[in-house]
Amino acid sequence: VSRPPSGDPRRVALAGLRRVRQGAFANLAMPDLLARSGLDRRDRALATELVYGTLRMQRACDWLVGRHLGRQVEPVVADALRLGAYQLAFMGTAPHAAVSQTVSVVPARARPLVNAVLRRVAEGLPAAWPDEATRLSYPDWVVEHLCADLGRERALAALEQMNRPTPAPARPDGYVQDRASRWVAELALAGEAPRRRVLDMCAGPGGKATAMASGGASEVVAADRRLARVRLVEENARRLGLQRVRLVAADGRASPYRPGSFDRVLVDAPCSGLGVLGRRPDSRWRVCPEDVGSLAALQRQLVEAGLGCLHPGGVLTYSVCTLTLDETLRVDEALAEDHPEAVALEPPGPPWEPLGRGALLLPQARGTDGMYVLRLALGEGRAGG
């Protein structure tokens, strides 16, 4: 473990960028670095903004820098150039401050180069971007995929919005959760059908499971394929003093539950996450186009298994925090075709917009995460399966 960097938010930010470059997840690396940094609250917030912002805007920053750098540089220098470019182009930091403070945290041998390149970046602003994917700093495939699925204008607005995410608000019980996720947890319990026994098939880390346990369910069986995620649900339920959460480590597709034993099922499925790219700053560089199709197949299998767990008259809620048609509309279409016993319930109204038999929430509609939701009621007297 390297020595904790201290004293300067930019030095801490550089250490954070190095850890992510070496494979760490930003949202796991930063709390640990900050805890050992000796920075006060304000400087911790600045270090976090520097790291998250630089990671989000990495492609745009690389384009700004690359034009003045005719050669490869060592990784720590590349990180510092991105960090400086981010402050210049996206934080509105005064050029002399952004340049001199960034120069002061790089190794002495690289200072003349970093100084010269960042000065030229500052002189070249505002930038004449070559294309939208560079300006908005997303991989080409993400921009192309969402433009094809949502229409260009709506896709670009969603991508813009995810570059300036707002912090998730705290619930009355203190758990921090985006409003879109709260709405999904409320929808999963809404309506006349009984809601005594609820299965949350993909529950980790427990945001929706804990919301449902304190929101009217008599019992929530919180399951997840990964034991580490089940442990997170356990910690969260214990911290919130919730007694009615039962924990299960299980793959939802190989259901260990008695058929027909739940009144409600929530399948908050693993997805490509293209509706939450702001909140997870490095995820846009990790997700790949091939993921979309394989996740859509998994989502469908999980919903089908979930229908089998429902009592007749029960309601299944399917949700994903993404915006691709493969993982939303096309999952719905396949279910409509293969499961006539599952009847769609009225989707939520604005700010949600209808999509198939469900509804889509675009991030720009209310400044929330992007989300899709579909509710299916299992006809009385018919078992799912």
Ligand SMILES: C[S@@+](CC[C@H](N)C(=O)[O-])C[C@H]1O[C@@H](n2cnc3c(N)ncnc32)[C@H](O)[C@@H]1O
């Ligand atoms: C979108 S997250 C769930 C978020 C959670 N519902 C919340 O509100 O905090 C999806 C979860 O599905 C889990 N998962 C992935 N494949 C699964 C499977 N085959 N069966 C059950 N859970 C699975 C992942 O481990 C992950 O924790």
